[in-house]
Amino acid sequence: DDNFDNKINERQAFGDDQTLPVIVEFWAEFNDANKFGDWDKLEDVVYYRADITKCPAAKKKYKVRMVPTIIIFKEGVKEEMFKAGLDLILPADLNEIQESINEVNKASKF
Numbered sequence: 001d002d003n004f005d006n007k008i009n010e011r012q013a014f015g016d017d018q019t020l021p022v023i024v025e026f027w028a029e030f031n032d033a034n035k036f037g038d039w040d041k042l043e044d045v046v047y048y049r050a051d052i053t054k055c056p057a058a059k060k061k062y063k064v065r066m067v068p069t070i071i072i073f074k075e076g077v078k079e080e081m082f083k084a085g086l087d088l089i090l091p092a093d094l095n096e097i098q099e100s101i102n103e104v105n106k107a108s109k110f
Contacts, residue, residue, distance in 0.1 A: 023042070023070060024047075042098055
């Protein structure tokens with residue numbers, strides 16, 4: 001919780017003064033089997049995992065009710081959110097998440 005805001009506001013160089021989006025996966029140990037496992041295949045993004053038991057303020061601020069929940073931030077602003085349903089399974093796949101990242105990057109170029 002102490003450095004959550006610092007992480008989502010990070011400014012990592014992405015050419016032409018663009019910054020990379022930051023993705024945070026909120027998770028819990030009891031549901032680790034349903035985590036998003038393709039992070040190494042995502043492009044043009046910085047990834048973090050946030051254990052909801054260690055980030056209660058962020059969990060509350062972003063209204064995380066189910067895990068896993070994935071939020072895409074651009075310069076600290078929440079751009080997109082994917083959240084598990086009652087079955088605790090994330091409904092988004094690698095392609096959907098990458099498409100959202102691409103849209104966030106494209107929108108920030110203007």
